[in-house]
Amino acid sequence: MTVRRLDDARTARVLLAPALLALAVLAAWPGLWVLWLSLQRRIPVFGIERFVGPAHYAFLAEDPRFWNAVQVTLIFTFVSVSLEFLLGLGVALGLQGQRRGRRLAVALLLLPWALPSVVTGRMFEWLYHPSAGLLNYVLGGEAINWLGEPTLALPALIAADVWRTMPFVALLCYARVLTIPPEIYEAARVDGAGAVATVRDVTLPLLRRVLLIALLFRTLDALRAFDLMFVLTGGGPANTTETLTVYAYRSLFQTLQLGFGAAIGVAVFALVMVVAWGYLKAIVHEEGATA
Amino acid sequence: MLARSHAYDAPVLTGGWRGRALVLVLCVLVAGCAQRPDAAAAVTLVFKHAKILGPSDPVPALLREFERRHPGVRVQAESLSWNSDDQHQFFVINLEGRGAAFDVMMLDVVWVAEFARAGWLLDLSPWVTRAELEPHFPSTIAPATWNGRVWAMPWLMNVGILYYRADLLGKYGLTPPRTWEALVDQVVRVRAAERNPRLDGVLWQGRQYEGLTVNALEAIWANGGRMFGADGTVFPEEERAAGGLAFLRALIVSGVSPSWVTAADEELSRRHFGDGRAIFLRNWPYAMDLFQAAGSPVRGRVGMAPLPGRVGGAVSAASSGGAHLGVNRRTRHPELAVALVRFLAEAEAQKTMTVGGALNPTRMALYHDRDVVRVHPDFPLVHDLMLRARPRPVTPAYLMLSTTLQPEFSAALVGVKSPRQAIEHARLRLSYLLEGLR
Numbered sequence: 001m002t003v004r005r006l007d008d009a010r011t012a013r014v015l016l017a018p019a020l021l022a023l024a025v026l027a028a029w030p031g032l033w034v035l036w037l038s039l040q041r042r043i044p045v046f047g048i049e050r051f052v053g054p055a056h057y058a059f060l061a062e063d064p065r066f067w068n069a070v071q072v073t074l075i076f077t078f079v080s081v082s083l084e085f086l087l088g089l090g091v092a093l094g095l096q097g098q099r100r101g102r103r104l105a106v107a108l109l110l111l112p113w114a115l116p117s118v119v120t121g122r123m124f125e126w127l128y129h130p131s132a133g134l135l136n137y138v139l140g141g142e143a144i145n146w147l148g149e150p151t152l153a154l155p156a157l158i159a160a161d162v163w164r165t166m167p168f169v170a171l172l173c174y175a176r177v178l179t180i181p182p183e184i185y186e187a188a189r190v191d192g193a194g195a196v197a198t199v200r201d202v203t204l205p206l207l208r209r210v211l212l213i214a215l216l217f218r219t220l221d222a223l224r225a226f227d228l229m230f231v232l233t234g235g236g237p238a239n240t241t242e243t244l245t246v247y248a249y250r251s252l253f254q255t256l257q258l259g260f261g262a263a264i265g266v267a268v269f270a271l272v273m274v275v276a277w278g279y280l281k282a283i284v285h286e287e288g289a290t291a
Numbered sequence: 292m293l294a295r296s297h298a299y300d301a302p303v304l305t306g307g308w309r310g311r312a313l314v315l316v317l318c319v320l321v322a323g324c325a326q327r328p329d330a331a332a333a334v335t336l337v338f339k340h341a342k343i344l345g346p347s348d349p350v351p352a353l354l355r356e357f358e359r360r361h362p363g364v365r366v367q368a369e370s371l372s373w374n375s376d377d378q379h380q381f382f383v384i385n386l387e388g389r390g391a392a393f394d395v396m397m398l399d400v401v402w403v404a405e406f407a408r409a410g411w412l413l414d415l416s417p418w419v420t421r422a423e424l425e426p427h428f429p430s431t432i433a434p435a436t437w438n439g440r441v442w443a444m445p446w447l448m449n450v451g452i453l454y455y456r457a458d459l460l461g462k463y464g465l466t467p468p469r470t471w472e473a474l475v476d477q478v479v480r481v482r483a484a485e486r487n488p489r490l491d492g493v494l495w496q497g498r499q500y501e502g503l504t505v506n507a508l509e510a511i512w513a514n515g516g517r518m519f520g521a522d523g524t525v526f527p528e529e530e531r532a533a534g535g536l537a538f539l540r541a542l543i544v545s546g547v548s549p550s551w552v553t554a555a556d557e558e559l560s561r562r563h564f565g566d567g568r569a570i571f572l573r574n575w576p577y578a579m580d581l582f583q584a585a586g587s588p589v590r591g592r593v594g595m596a597p598l599p600g601r602v603g604g605a606v607s608a609a610s611s612g613g614a615h616l617g618v619n620r621r622t623r624h625p626e627l628a629v630a631l632v633r634f635l636a637e638a639e640a641q642k643t644m645t646v647g648g649a650l651n652p653t654r655m656a657l658y659h660d661r662d663v664v665r666v667h668p669d670f671p672l673v674h675d676l677m678l679r680a681r682p683r684p685v686t687p688a689y690l691m692l693s694t695t696l697q698p699e700f701s702a703a704l705v706g707v708k709s710p711r712q713a714i715e716h717a718r719l720r721l722s723y724l725l726e727g728l729r
Contacts, residue, residue, distance in 0.1 A: 044387050045409040045687055046728050065698070130551035131563055148498070148554025150705050236499025237553050238702035253380045255691040 031269070038262035045256050056263035066264070068239055069247040073271075076154065076243060077222035080161045084218055085211070087162065088169025092207075093199060095170070096177045106171070113167040121231030124160040128232075147233050150240045157228050157241055164228075165221070169214045176210040177203065209286050216279040223272050244268045334624055335365045336631055339382075340397035341614070342373045344577075349647030357634050364627055375399055375501065379690070386411040386619065394622040395631050398443060398615045400434040400682065401501075401689045406617065407442040408687030413618040415441045418629045426638070427653040430611040430680040437685060442617060444636040445653035447644070449612035450673070450680040451509055454564065454572040454582070457594035459485070467596035469607075471513065471538060474571060474599050478547050481570055492547040493571035494560040497539070499701040502556055504693040505610045506573065507700040508683060511535035512608030513601045518692075519684050525721045526714055531604075536703040536710035538601070543704065553704050565589055573598060575612065576673055580649045595669060597676055611680035613653065651677075688728060695720050 041052045060066045095105060112120070127135050128146035136144050146156040180203065188198050226245040229235055235242035235250070244264060252261030343350055354366040371378045379402060385392060386406065398406065406412045419441045424432045431445035453474075455467050459481050468474035478492035496502035508518060516531030526532040542548040552560070557574055564572035565581060567588045572578070582593045597607040616635055618628040634640060641652035646666050651673065657663050658674035667673075683689065696717050703713035 041727075043728070045405050047410075048728070129559070130549065130554070131568065132566075143549060143551060145549075145551040145554060148551050148705070150707055153554075233554070234498060234500045234697075236503075236698070236701045237705045238707040239499070239698040240707075242698070250694050253383060254376065254694050256383060257691075 034262045034265055034269075037259055038266045040259040042259040043257050052259070056260050059260075060263060060267065065239065065242075065247065066244075066267075069242050069244045069264075070267075070271075072154065072239075072241060073223060073225070073243045073245075076158060076161070076225055077219060080158045080165075081215065081218050081222050083158070083162045084166045084169050085215060087166045088214070089173055089207075089211070091166070091170040092173035092177055093203065095174050096203075106174070109167045109170060111167075112164050113171075115164070117164070117227040118231060120160065120164050121228055124156075124228075125232055128156055148237055150237050153233050153237060153241045157232060160228055160232070161222070161225065165218060169211075169218060172210055172214045173207055176207055180206055209283070212279065212283050212286060216276065216283070219275055219279070220272055223275060224268065244271070333363050333365055334627060335367055336395060336624060336627055337393040338366055338368045338395045338397075338631065339393040340368065340370055341375075341378055342370045343648060343650075344373060347647055349644050352647075353635065353640050353643055356640075357631055360634075361627065361630065366631065369393065382406070382411075389621055391619065391621040391623060394619055394624060394628040396617055396619060397446065398617050400431070400611070400613050400615055401693070403434050403443045403615055403617065404437040404685050405687045405689060407437050407440070411620055412442045413620045413622065413625055413628070415443070415618065415629060415632070419444065419633065423633075426655060428611070428655055428677050428680070430677070430682045431613060431615070431653045433682045434685050435615055437687070443615035444617075444632050445613070446616045446636055446641070447614040448651050448653045448677060449575045449577075450651075450677045451505065451573060451598050451609035451611075452576060452578075452673075452676055453596045453598050454574060454578060455594050455596060456567075456570050456589070456592055458592040459570055460594075467594060468599050470602050471599045472602045475542075475545075475547050478570055489568060491549045491563070491569040493542065493573070494548065494555065494564055494569045495539075495552055495573040496555055496557055496560060497543075497552040497701070497704050498554050498556050498559075499697045500556065501693060501697075503697050503700050503704075505612070505683070507536060507539065507696070509573075509598060509608050509610050510539050512610075512681060513599070513605050514538065515601070515604040519686075523725070525718045525725070529711075529714055529718070533710040533714045536700065536713060540704055540706065540710060544706075553701070567592075576651050577649060579669060595672055595676070597679060607679055609676065609680050611677070611682050613651070688725065691724055692721060695724060 038056055039051060039053055040049065041055070042049045091109065095102060095109075098105060115123075125147075127133050130136060130143045130145055130148075133146075135146070136142060144152070146152050184202055184206075185198065188202050193201065224245050225243050226249065229241045229243055229246050230249070233241045235246045245268060248261050248264040248268065251257045251264060338354065340350065350368055354368055357366055358364055371381055379399070382396060382398075382402070386409070403412070407414075421441070424435060424441065424445070427435075427445040428448060431448055435441060435443045435445055453467065460467065460477070463477075463481055463484060465477050465480070468477055474493060482490055482492065495506050497506065511518065511526075511532045512535070514531050514535035516526065516528045516535055518526060518532075520527030543550055543552065555563075557578075560572055561574055561578045561581065563569055564574075565578075565587060579593070579595060581587065582589050584590070598609040600606045600608060616632045618625065618632060622628045636653075638654050638657065641654050642657055642660065642663060644650050645652045645657060645663050652658075655674065655678070658670040658677075664670050684692065686692070699708070699713040699717040699720075702708040703710045708716065
């Protein structure tokens with residue numbers, strides 16, 4: 001019995017080795033290199049390359065621009081993921097109840113998700129156009145300054161992000177909904193459950209696992225949000241839409257402060273890891289509960 | 292059209308190739324002789340340039356002409372995206388990685404000092420004398436030279452211009468304003484008389500990007516301020532700088548400029564003016580061709596004037612921009628690459644670029660050339676505007692400065708910070724950054 005188990009363990013290790021090796025080469029090595037870079041002051045244009053230890057992190061701790069970017073990133077992530085979650089779930093349940101034209105609805109739903117993000121960005125640039133934009137036209141022709149007003153720019157970006165990624169959540173949920181056997185619903189009906197009770201006590205619990213996974217993906221994506229800000233506002237006005245990744249990009253590729261930019265990158269990595277760890281714990285817990 | 296370019300299509304390097312190239316380069320350098328391209332082992336030069344926007348691309352024909360004059364040499368043109376940030380990123384990654392995949396590059400004027408300081412550009416001083424630069428506009432020569440050496444050749448030029456609705460001004464007997472104060476008065480007058488609530492006053496670029504740095508600098512210059520003092524201090528006349536920003540903010544608050552200029556770039560503002568919905572516009576020379584195009588609502592109704600000054604400030608202050616040509620320091624064919632750069636910057640080639648496309652040359656004489664003026668009747672006027680232009684600060688740290696300033700300028704425009712606060716914060720950050728570079 002024990003010999004057998006040892007053999008299994010050895011086989012498992014051999015089988016896992018290629019995957020672990022690939023992870024080490026593709027993830028761990030660049031990660032460690034960025035960490036090492038973040039401990040240096042490296043500005044190639046000025047020929048500066050020296051070890052500074054945690055100096056960049058000390059600066060970041062007191063850098064108002066960094067904390068502003070953290071705040072923008074967290075607000076963006078929380079609001080857009082929450083909205084995507086609620087709307088996505090609503091759409092999935094709506095599709096379930098829909099009798100006709102489901103195929104068409106799914107195809108339409110896929111469209112925003114399938115568009116390249118730069119195309120989405122350009123499209124919203126036109127929608128939000130202060131004088132010629134569709135949005136202001138529909139709202140009665142007032143020249144609302146969507147992308148140039150500090151209080152409106154971030155909500156406008158969140159709306160664009162929700163439009164683009166809500167279908168992802170909706171489709172994942174819908175796929176799970178389709179696999180729920182109709183007998184369960186019949187049983188619920190026999191037990192006298194109404195529509196609300198059915199959703200609350202039957203559909204939602206069955207959707208929990210897939211929802212957690214969809215949320216995990218979406219949250220990690222949102223924490224690294226870059227493209228919409230980059231295309232639509234450049235982080236402005238007054239840095240009200242500058243996320244951590246935009247700040248990192250500006251430091252790395254525009255001002256070429258490689259060490260400093262790497263430090264921001266490491267901060268993003270740490271943030272993403274903490275959140276991912278929380279989700280993974282929840283998912284494992286969920287699996288334990290349902291297994 | 293240009294053959295489809297492959298952005299990362301570097302010639303394959305093998306040890307033998309590299310060795311042979313090195314021998315060739317050494318031979319050329321040591322002998323000091325003119326290029327002697329080996330016809331059997333044809334030399335390929337790679338020219339990386341931004342996508343040439345406009346009705347036609349005159350570059351391929353020019354390169355064929357260069358090939359005809361240099362038998363055995365092939366020039367491969369590879370275009371990058373039109374986005375300046377993307378180009379910068381491409382060059383930085385490849386040059387920092389010591390790539391020799393391209394020999395000649397088209398550079399935004401504000402990068403030349405940076406790339407020279409980084410050691411990525413070939414010093415052109417042995418070939419290009421100061422005298423050879425003289426026929427170019429002064430504000431293009433300053434960014435081509437840094438630390439007393441020549442690093443690039445001026446190629447294409449831009450200048451900030453005040454576009455105005457000649458029909459509207461003429462209707463009320465007004466002439467283009469010489470000061471911003473007069474411009475505001477004219478906007479108020481014309482709008483009151485026109486009774487058109489949808490007619491905006493003056494449009495400019497206030498989105499948080501390089502264009503904002505340019506517009507804010509012009510406002511600061513007009514108010515008699517500077518970004519750098521002779522001793523390297525940042526915003527030496529702090530009050531003047533804050534006054535420049537305060538004026539921009541006042542344009543928005545008073546409604547002379549619509550509030551959305553804080554999200555506007557060149558194209559957004561150009562289109563709005565081009566639809567006939569504003570009296571004034573600050574933009575680059577390219578816009579004129581579009582205003583005069585067939586079907587344009589403002590065709591024949593637009594005039595160009597120098598950017599206004601301020602009462603008690605400067606007479607006029609416009610920023611220059613444009614593109615220079617530089618040589619990759621790791622090129623395997625320095626002689627030929629320099630020859631290509633000089634060929635493209637020659638009067639003849641610049642003329643071809645100008646007549647064939649919607650581009651502005653850097654050579655002053657071309658603006659009065661008969662063939663050029665026939666195609667671009669405004670060029671004598673543009674010449675005078677370009678002569679007044681001022682370059683943005685020539686420093687290797689330019690992008691660092693600009694990207695540090697943008698959020699502060701933006702904050703002042705949207706009213707998150709007072710202009711004085713914004714200048715104060717910008718000054719603190721810049722002093723800190725520059726301190727670290729000394």
